[in-house]
Amino acid sequence: xxxxxxxxxxxxxxxxxxxxxxxxxxxxxxxxxxxxxxxxxxxxxxxxxxxxxxxxxxxxxxxxxxxxxxxxxxxxxxxxxxxxxxxxxxxxxxxxxxxxxxxxxxxxxxxxxxxxxxxxxxxxxxxxxxxxxxxxxxxxxxxxxxxxxxxxxxxxxxx
Amino acid sequence: xxxxxxxxxxxxxxxxxxxxxxxxxxxxxxxxxxxxxxxxxxxxxxxxxxxxxxxxxxxxxxxxxxxxxxxxxxxxxxxxxxxxxxxxxxxxxxxxxxxxxxxxxxxxxxxxxxxxxxxxxxxxxxxxxxxxxxxxxxxxxxxxxxxxxxxxxxxxxxxxxxxxxxxxxxxxxxxxxxxxxxxxxxxxxxxxxxxxxxxxxxxxxxxxxxxxxxxxxxxxxxxxxxxxxxxxxxxxxxxxxxxxxxxxxxxxxxxxxxxxxxxxxxxxxxxxxxxxxxxxxxxxxxxxxxxxxxxxxxxxxxxxxxxxxxxxxxxxxxxxxxxxxxxxxxxxxxxxxxxxxxxxxxxxxxxxxxxxxxxxxxxxxxxxxxxxxxxxxxxxxxxxxxxxxxxxxxxxxxxxxxxxxxxxxxxxxxxxxxxxxxxxxxxxxxxxxxxxxxxxxxxxxxxxxxxxxxxxxxxxxxxxxxxxxxxxxxxxxxxxxxxxxxxxxxxxxxxxxxxxxxxxxxxxxxxxxxxxxxxxxxxxxxx
Numbered sequence: 035x036x037x038x039x040x041x042x043x044x045x046x047x048x049x050x051x052x053x054x055x056x057x058x059x060x061x062x063x064x065x066x067x068x069x070x071x072x073x074x075x076x077x078x079x080x081x082x083x084x085x086x087x088x089x090x091x092x093x094x095x096x097x098x099x100x101x102x103x104x105x106x107x108x109x110x111x112x113x114x115x116x117x118x119x120x121x122x123x124x125x126x127x128x129x130x131x132x133x134x135x136x137x138x139x140x141x142x143x144x145x146x147x148x149x150x151x152x153x154x155x156x157x158x159x160x161x162x163x164x165x166x167x168x169x170x171x172x173x174x175x176x177x178x179x180x181x182x183x184x185x186x187x188x189x190x191x192x193x
Numbered sequence: 194x195x196x197x198x199x200x201x202x203x204x205x206x207x208x209x210x211x212x213x214x215x216x217x218x219x220x221x222x223x224x225x226x227x228x229x230x231x232x233x234x235x236x237x238x239x240x241x242x243x244x245x246x247x248x249x250x251x252x253x254x255x256x257x258x259x260x261x262x263x264x265x266x267x268x269x270x271x272x273x274x275x276x277x278x279x280x281x282x283x284x285x286x287x288x289x290x291x292x293x294x295x296x297x298x299x300x301x302x303x304x305x306x307x308x309x310x311x312x313x314x315x316x317x318x319x320x321x322x323x324x325x326x327x328x329x330x331x332x333x334x335x336x337x338x339x340x341x342x343x344x345x346x347x348x349x350x351x352x353x354x355x356x357x358x359x360x361x362x363x364x365x366x367x368x369x370x371x372x373x374x375x376x377x378x379x380x381x382x383x384x385x386x387x388x389x390x391x392x393x394x395x396x397x398x399x400x401x402x403x404x405x406x407x408x409x410x411x412x413x414x415x416x417x418x419x420x421x422x423x424x425x426x427x428x429x430x431x432x433x434x435x436x437x438x439x440x441x442x443x444x445x446x447x448x449x450x451x452x453x454x455x456x457x458x459x460x461x462x463x464x465x466x467x468x469x470x471x472x473x474x475x476x477x478x479x480x481x482x483x484x485x486x487x488x489x490x491x492x493x494x495x496x497x498x499x500x501x502x503x504x505x506x507x508x509x510x511x512x513x514x515x516x517x518x519x520x521x522x523x524x525x526x527x528x529x530x531x532x533x534x535x536x537x538x539x540x541x542x543x544x545x546x547x548x549x550x551x552x553x554x555x556x557x558x559x560x561x562x563x564x565x566x567x568x569x570x571x572x573x574x575x576x577x578x579x580x581x582x583x584x585x586x587x588x589x590x591x592x593x594x595x596x597x598x599x600x601x602x603x604x605x606x607x608x609x610x611x612x613x614x615x616x617x618x619x620x621x622x623x624x625x626x627x628x629x630x631x632x633x634x635x636x637x638x639x640x641x642x643x644x645x646x647x648x649x650x651x652x653x654x655x656x657x658x659x660x661x662x663x664x665x666x667x668x669x670x671x672x673x674x675x676x677x678x679x680x681x682x683x684x685x686x687x688x689x690x691x692x693x694x695x696x697x698x699x700x701x702x703x704x705x706x707x708x709x710x711x712x713x714x715x716x717x718x719x720x
Contacts, residue, residue, distance in 0.1 A: 061198050061367050067366060067367060069364060078545070080543035096360045099516070101531035112537075116538050136541070
């Protein structure tokens with residue numbers, strides 16, 4: 035068993051919380067884990083990523099090589115695409131569809147979604163909307179994590 | 194035993210605590226901050242009352258740690274790479290005084306400058322000071338090294354530099370804990386002159402430092418963290434330092450690298466192994482995170498002998514951090530196939546947060562300076578450095594901690610008017626008070642804005658040393674009371690604040706304006 039996952043989003047959207055939860059689950063399951071994250075200046079409203087590697091065997095690099103990720107989990111649609119160079123040929127991309135608008139030149143939504151939909155293995159959901167229905171849009175990151183579990187792990191990826 | 198899930202920084206902290214640490218000193222700086230933060234919230238550290246509060250800057254932190262070492266106890270001092278420049282005076286001299294209780298100088302380098310002004314490699318400071326350096330390649334080594342380094346430090350009565358880089362500092366992995374050692378008892382140095390660097394004594398201490406260098410090389414050759422792995426294919430020998438070892442092994446399935454590998458995690462260089470590799474292999478590839486220290490050392494000025502490859506001959510980029518793909522290319526392997534970033538993706542640089550007090554301060558400052566044009570604002574290191582970016586375009590310099598005030602003074606000396614400094618409260622406490630003293634002494638025509646958001650925000654809300662006493666400090670240093678002005682940077686006070694800034698620009702002398710409003714995240718946390 036070996037899974038390389040890129041987590042993507044904007045600083046403050048909660049991807050490190052997703053990473054920490056998967057991390058503890060991996061350690062509890064007796065798996066090896068490496069999880070590299072970004073702190074400091076780049077966190078302030080900029081693009082943030084985390085490399086999460088889980089394996090039954092010892093892991094060397096803290097960083098996932100380009101072209102090797104099994105999965106990109108993103109809480110923002112444009113950020114999902116930023117890390118495409120990391121995705122392997124058969125890798126999956128799962129993303130929230132709600133844009134985070136804090137830059138003047140944010141691309142046209144249509145174009146963005148076309149790019150995402152053109153990938154052979156993609157799942158896109160409005161996690162903000164679902165979270166709001168559940169009580170608060172602050173749970174958005176947990177909705178995305180739940181979607182990974184239900185839509186991907188349980189149904190599509192066989193271990 | 195259950196594994197702990199720790200960042201590299203946290204593994205160092207836990208390792209130091211378990212190795213009988215009595216005091217942790219430091220100033221926050223990415224990527225080193227989490228070492229002390231971990232100790233601050235660790236229940237065992239709290240129960241043992243390990244010293245764990247932040248210091249004013251890296252220099253005072255290093256001296257405080259040296260004082261604890263003088264008193265016989267084990268201390269760690271932490272900082273980012275550029276912090277070691279601030280601490281360079283006590284750091285370099287501590288190689289001559291040496292240690293009594295074990296002392297570790299833990300420095301986190303930031304190759305690729307994710308959150309920094311340069312990418313200097315602290316191993317050069319290790320070589321410069323003639324101290325041993327340890328450089329973990331993973332979180333488990335980061336945990337184990339403090340105990341090893343304290344023992345090495347006490348064996349040779351010498352501080353040890355522990356160097357990590359961003360990727361290890363901020364990457365988590367499972368770590369297995371070992372036994373917990375007791376703290377040292379208070380005890381004086383055996384030699385009462387050890388810490389007295391009068392020239393006559395300093396010369397003796399320096400000769401002593403030189404005399405133990407061969408022993409330190411032996412220690413590296415026998416270090417559990419350095420290893421030589423034989424390989425059948427001697428057309429290439431690979432030297433992999435610290436984290437670079439991981440990027441090397443990542444490219445070989447089941448650890449099957451055909452070439453001999455020298456893994457280096459302790460310096461000075463293990464000479465025996467280097468000689469063996471150079472005599473046996475046709476070419477040497479040096480993989481090191483940071484600057485080409487090892488490559489340059491074994492290449493030599495004339496580069497005669499074995500062919501050495503690395504950052505200097507273009508096998509690897511000359512700057513920036515390494516990654517598995519770059520190492521793969523240097524090994525001559527084919528690139529993994531990867532997609533391009535779609536064109537539709539726009540850049541998303543970091544920005545001041547919505548509701549940030551600095552944003553309002555910059556709008557007011559821009560308005561006040563409108564009549565003079567652009568280029569008059571010297572700034573500093575912190576969140577407010579983002580005021581350089583649109584839509585603010587409010588500042589013109591960012592060099593080093595405290596430089597805003599000193600540069601404004603120098604520019605005013607040259608005749609620049611207006612000359613404005615913008616510095617954060619924590620940065621002011623770190624290195625702003627001494628240049629303010631210069632400004633007062635020469636009655637420089639400057640306006641100094643101390644942006645007081647009540648915290649060290651950029652590195653994650655650490656206390657600032659000057660909390661609640663900025664006006665008193667400025668008054669004590671000699672700024673006239675009527676030219677210490679406190680404003681509240683809110684849109685409702687815009688006109689009034691612009692008027693105050695304009696008044697102080699017109700005053701010929703030292704003015705201090707303190708825009709005071711808590712960081713928006715601190716405010717949310719409190720309410």
